[in-house]
Amino acid sequence: MSVIVVGAGPTGLMLAGDLAAAGVPVTxxxxxxxxxxxxxxxAVHARTMELLDMRGLTDGLIAQGLQVPEVRPHIQGRELIFNMRHPESRFPYILVLQQARTEAALEERARGLGVEIVRGAEVAGLDQDGDGVTLTLADGHTERADYVVGCDGAHSAxxxxxxxxFSGRSYDTRIVLxxxxxxxxxxxxxxxxIGRDGAALLPPYGEGWFRATIWDRTRQGVPIEEPVGIEEVRDALLRITGRDLELAEMRxxxxxxxxRRQARRYRASRVFLAGDAAHVHSPLGAQGxxxxxxxxxxxxxxLAAAHHGxxxxxxxxxxxxxxxxxxRTVLRLTDLLRRLSEAPAPVRLIRPYVAPAIINHPRVSESVRLTLSGLGISYALPAGLADSPLAGTRIPDLPLVIDGHATRLYEHLRDGRFALLDASVQSDEPGRPWQDRLRTLRPSAPLLLGQATTVLVRPDGYAAxxxxYPSPGQIAQALGQWCGPA
Structure with a gap:
């Protein structure tokens, strides 16, 4: 089995690297x-950092980025503090890092695992049958694979x-970056x-450099193709923030x-859509x-499981x-943030008074934190599978003591296998028949997950x-459901 990934952005590079690490031929x-x-x-949010940690990539990225623990909205002169110090994660911050550096780390990993990246390959045709997918390129050449994943952006071929x-709509708002x-x-x-003339988002890169994302109400008639000048940015920041930020340089x-759009389907038989090819939205919230x-x-x-049969x-x-x-949730959240920023005149009058009450409400702030960071994501169980406590929820990076050595869970997910955490002190190893796709871990300390003594963790860090204290037969049944035949 082989896979073709279309698009060499962060999504495509991450996917191709994972597939190559699992032994799947991928281009x-x-x-x-x-x-x-x-x-x-x-921005790289906490849950994404955890996923990158499962691939051994976080140390290099942290060294290049800036750890930002707060969001401080300024709404027409009133400053609020929104805490992003996630107590449930090893990454209690937003890592502010240029996309190019994240891409470089993902590309280095993918190439190191043998992924071929073919540039200048524009997809012009697609046909699929029961055995695979044929892509026709603009130069007439064809490529065939068992599966294709479109990671080729908002204008996905x-x-x-x-x-x-690709349902949704374009906002009639011009954004300057x-x-x-x-x-x-x-x-x-x-x-x-957030001011009367628009909104400006200013996350810091360090050493005085900031990424400016600006929506200027007074400049909405400017053609998209018109270059952005430093005086335009200086003037917009002055009016929107209400202060002189002393803009010295723009690079x-x-x-x-x-x-604001989302693909109606993410799968069409042997073809999948991911990243911006599946969803695009306002840059507010830094979710893309x-x-x-x-x-x-x-x-x-x-896909690796399908490859291995x-x-x-x-x-x-x-x-x-x-x-x-x-x-869908990300689109709704970013749209809400956009509406707050672009509010009509009557709403702008009351916004400085209403927004703090909303943002400071504990349940609201906690919900937004977990959504923005990705730490609150959970998945419903497929139909027909037996439910269990915590199934479908994110499993934190548990500290473990195994054979007297201190370790942590995410280090054991780096080979792409399931992890069976079994602290029930059983004499046999029910996971042995699945050892090609499963790592059995026997922590010598109790698991800190409610009353669970045994947890089957998916390769992406969610509870299956x-x-x-299950019986060996119960463990084997769960493994058979999730990991296929022994």
């Missing part, structure tokens, strides 16, 4: 001849050729400023129209890259059933099944 086709210098994404609807050097003193936080900028990387982590182990018949369908609702 990336990328339309661009040169690597893009477009770096819209600036794969999605268009599948005739999959720019990397700017500011001399003014701003707190170590993601700093959204990169672009102007674009934002959209993290959501795409999480798509890849969800799909990769399922043990995937249960329902497994590939769970990619859409699990990730489509997540994409939990139990308290």
């Amino acid at each position: 990336i086709l990328e339309r661009r001849v040169q690597e893009s210098n477009l770096t819209r994404a600036f 794969v999605r268009r050729l599948l005739s999959v609807g 720019a990397d700017v050097l500011l001399k003014a003193d701003l707190p170590l936080a993601v700093n959204p400023f 990169w900028s672009t102007r674009f129209l934002s959209e 890259m993290s959501t795409g990387i999480q798509d890849a982590a969800n799909l990769s182990w399922k 043990w995937a249960p018949p329902w497994l590939l369908d769970t990619y859409e059933s699990e990730r489509h609702p997540v994409g 099944w939990t139990a308290t």
